[in-house]
Amino acid sequence: MHKLIKKFCKLGILFCFQLFVLSACTGKEDIVLELSDSETVYENEESVNPVPVSNSDSDTVNVEKIYVHICGAVAVPGVYELEAGSRVFEGIEAAGGFSEYACEDYVNQAGQLTDGERLVIPTMEEIEAAKADGTYTFGSETSGAEQSGSAGSETGLVNINTASESELGAISGIGAGKAAAIVKYRQENGSFSSVEDIMKVSGIKEGTYEKIKDKITVN
DSSP states (O other), X not given: OHHHHHHHHHHHHHHHHHHHHHHHHXXXXXXXXXXXXXXXXXXXXXXXXXXXXXXXXXXXXXXXXXXXXXXXXXXXXXXXXXXXXXXXXXXXXXTTSBOTTBOGGGSOTTSBOOTTOEEEEOBHHHHHHHHXXXXXXXXXXXXXXXXXXXXXXXXXXXXXXXXXXXXXXXXXXTXXXXXXXXXXXXXXXXXXXXXXXXXXXXXXXXXXXXXXXXXXXXX
């Protein structure tokens, strides 16, 4: 009987030891698993962190401007403020587009405009008249503005013997009506011999001449 009790005690001790070892191993696996889960969550949190947004879009950007005088056969002639690097077609759009009688093919619409430039759009009638009297020259390949000398010279003066109606009309003090009268006079009487001869044109008197004499030439 004593031996049997002793045997049961040994079995109990062995059973308790096995339970202790089993529970210890299970705890370690739980700890490892918890740590593994924790690292996974941490990595996932890193992957969804938002990327900082740059504030550069809010910075003020200074855009260089140019001023171009757009006149002739456009809807609204005048001086327009455009972005530097603008093309001829953009200048024409700013002036309301071509007028009904514009010679659209005369200008290079892909040309680049420059600050202080005067862009003149002639009418179909003006082009036909220039072809008839031998003064027709095609527009500049660079900007589309007439720079061939039909309007004036290197001095910036307008040649009243060769300028188109739209170019004459762009002179302060002339206007569309007097410009048409000048072209008509040339067609009927030939070229002007001197700038004073412009007063022979109907509607142009001494007062008008005094305003424009420093802006015109016959050479």
